[in-house]
Amino acid sequence: NAGVTQTPKFQVLKTGQSMTLQCAQDMNHEYMSWYRQDPGMGLRLIHYSVGAGITDQGEVPNGYNVSRSTTEDFPLRLLSAAPSQTSVYFCASSPTGSRTEAFFGQGTRLTVV
Amino acid sequence: SQQGEEDPQALSIQEGENATMNCSYKTSINNLQWYRQNSGRGLVHLILIRSNEREKHSGRLRVTLDTSKKSSSLLITASRAADTASYFCATAVTDSWGKLQFGAGTQVVVTP
Numbered sequence A: 001n002a003g004v005t006q007t008p009k010f011q012v013l014k015t016g017q018s019m020t021l022q023c024a025q026d027m028n029h030e031y032m033s034w035y036r037q038d039p040g041m042g043l044r045l046i047h048y049s050v051g052a053g054i055t056d057q058g059e060v061p062n063g064y065n066v067s068r069s070t071t072e073d074f075p076l077r078l079l080s081a082a083p084s085q086t087s088v089y090f091c092a093s094s095p096t097g098s099r100t101e102a103f104f105g106q107g108t109r110l111t112v113v
Numbered sequence B: 001s002q003q004g005e006e007d008p009q010a011l012s013i014q015e016g017e018n019a020t021m022n023c024s025y026k027t028s029i030n031n032l033q034w035y036r037q038n039s040g041r042g043l044v045h046l047i048l049i050r051s052n053e054r055e056k057h058s059g060r061l062r063v064t065l066d067t068s069k070k071s072s073s074l075l076i077t078a079s080r081a082a083d084t085a086s087y088f089c090a091t092a093v094t095d096s097w098g099k100l101q102f103g104a105g106t107q108v109v110v111t112p
Helices: none
Strands: A004-007 A010-013 A019-025 A031-037 A043-051 A054-057 A064-066 A076-078 A087-094 A108-112 B005-007 B010-014 B019-024 B029-037 B043-050 B055-058 B061-066 B071-076 B085-093 B106-111
Touching (some): A004 A087, A019 A031, A019 A087, A043 A064, B005 B085, B043 B055, B043 B071, B071 B085
Parallel strands (some): B010 B106
Antiparallel strands (some): A004 A019, A019 A076, A031 A043, A031 A087, B019 B071, B029 B085, B085 B106
16 A cells, blocks of 8 residues: 655756656545645645645645646646745645545655756 | 644653643634654654544543644653654644645654
């Protein structure tokens, strides 16, 4: 049982490049979300999804796009990377949103130079 | 702005001692959750306490919730070196089921 899988684990981008962070879960959870973690700031919600075809913005959505075509996958797209997007990104899933516990992936450490 | 704020920001104790950390939040919640993060890893769920509960136990963990003061505490009893980690509280805001709002965390170091 893999749980929540994020790829890649590490990535270096140049300013202006685009890329997609992958997230997949095999627990058939309806709710998925993306967070970024910066030193001293905890986790901040970027985007979330309450089911396939439904997404919504979190606290810090600018510069990121998401889509949810299947229950299993929830990719996060950086449209034009900026140094301010240097961070550790976590994907999480849960069966009933914040009513129950969230399961986190191992994170993607992104550096934008 | 963040919903939850943990106190203290850092805590250093010796094995066998108890560790207590606090979380304050701002708005009405459905539940409050505590997570642990080991260095370089993802977050792991520890315990969830609902707004109508006042205290909950899980092994060496004890969580309290005071909704009138909008605060929660996490107590780790008889700490071990393996408890060294960052601990985060997260709140499930009422009527916003897709969102968990996290605090900045408490970094706990347990020395043998």
